[in-house]
Amino acid sequence: MADWFDETLHDDYRQGLRIDRVLYQSNDGLQDLIVFENARFGRVLCLDGVVQTTEGDEFVYHEMLTHVPILAHGRVEDVLIVGGGDGGMAREVLKHPAVRPVMVEIDPDVVEFSKQHLPRLSNGAFDDPRLELVIADGCRFVKETEKRFDVVIVDSTDPIGPGEVLFTAEFYADCKRCLKPGGVVVTQNGVPFVQGGEITDSYRRLGESFADVHFFRAAIPTYQGGDMAFGWASDDPDPRRQSVEVIEARFADAGIETRYYTPDLHVASFALPRTIKDLMR
Known part of the structure; x- marks a missing residue:
């Protein structure tokens, strides 16, 4: 029988990915990390039993979290990426020729690891x-910088462990x-169907x-x-209300x-x- 990776993010719901070949695995007592290949999703990165990204569908996440705010704003020059050590978000931001991105990653080893084991994600962005x-x-x-940005992209893990501070009211302020x-x-x-509390917490x-708080999917x-x-x-509701034509x-x-x-999908x-609307309270 083939080996399978069973994700353990939720107590009552699991999904599995077949492990065709393990490329890297380590457990230093603080975190359990594995990169493996799957025929459908390509290289898969998992941390502490939770899938972080896959080559197969990472483009959906990175494109939507990048191009929606940049094109909605319409005059973006400076973008801050918080997290994003795999380089996928930087790759998409850099598609906009006039944009100057700053990427803040707490762990340099994440960047080097991603360059070595997931090079397709950054695709030369670094x-x-x-x-x-x-x-x-x-x-x-974000508390101390003197720089000012048109768009801030928070590319975080789930609000558990080290990623929890990136979901606080203080951080948003x-x-x-x-x-x-x-x-x-x-x-x-997160996914509202199984992580609805995150919608409510973030909305509040x-x-x-901010005067205008919403979600997109x-x-x-x-x-x-x-x-x-x-x-x-945002404090300006106009960017998220742009027409398809614009x-x-x-x-x-x-x-x-x-x-x-696509603009229609945007x-x-x-x-x-x-x-989801019922969770925004």
Whole structure:
């Protein structure tokens, strides 16, 4: 029988991926890390029993969390990426020629590990001179930096363990502090069907600092439940209300290529089912 990786994020719901070949595995007593190949999803990175990313569908996550805020804003020059050590978010941000991204990653080993074992995710992003890579605590960076950004992308793990601080009201307030007027913050916010509490918590905490708080969605097979939510926060409601025609024009001007993102999908992603709206309280 083939070996299988059974994800253990939830007590009452599991999904498995067949392990065709283990490429790397370590357990130092603090975390359990494995990278393996799967015929459908390519290389798969898992940490402490939870799938973090796969080559097969990472583009959905990275494209939506990048191009939605950048094209909705329309005049982006400076982008802050908090986390994102695998380089996938930087890869997508760098598709916009006029954008100068700063990426803040707390662990340099994550970057080096990703370069070695998941090079397709960054696809050369770490060699681009426009990318400023800062090895630092993201929470401290947004609290202290004198730089100001048009968009802040929070590419975090789930709100358990080290990633929990990136879901706090204090962190969101500090993100707002380093935004330019009219700026946008977007966040990874889990799968509402099985992580509904995260929607409620983020909605309340973001609402302490921002006038316009909402969510947008994408279908990502890797993550249990599939229908993933991203947090959206700004003091200006106009960016998320742009028409398809406006987004189409900006997308054409940017001259970028995507595999999942389209202007139609961009606008539709802000439409929320009643189940999610009921969690926004």
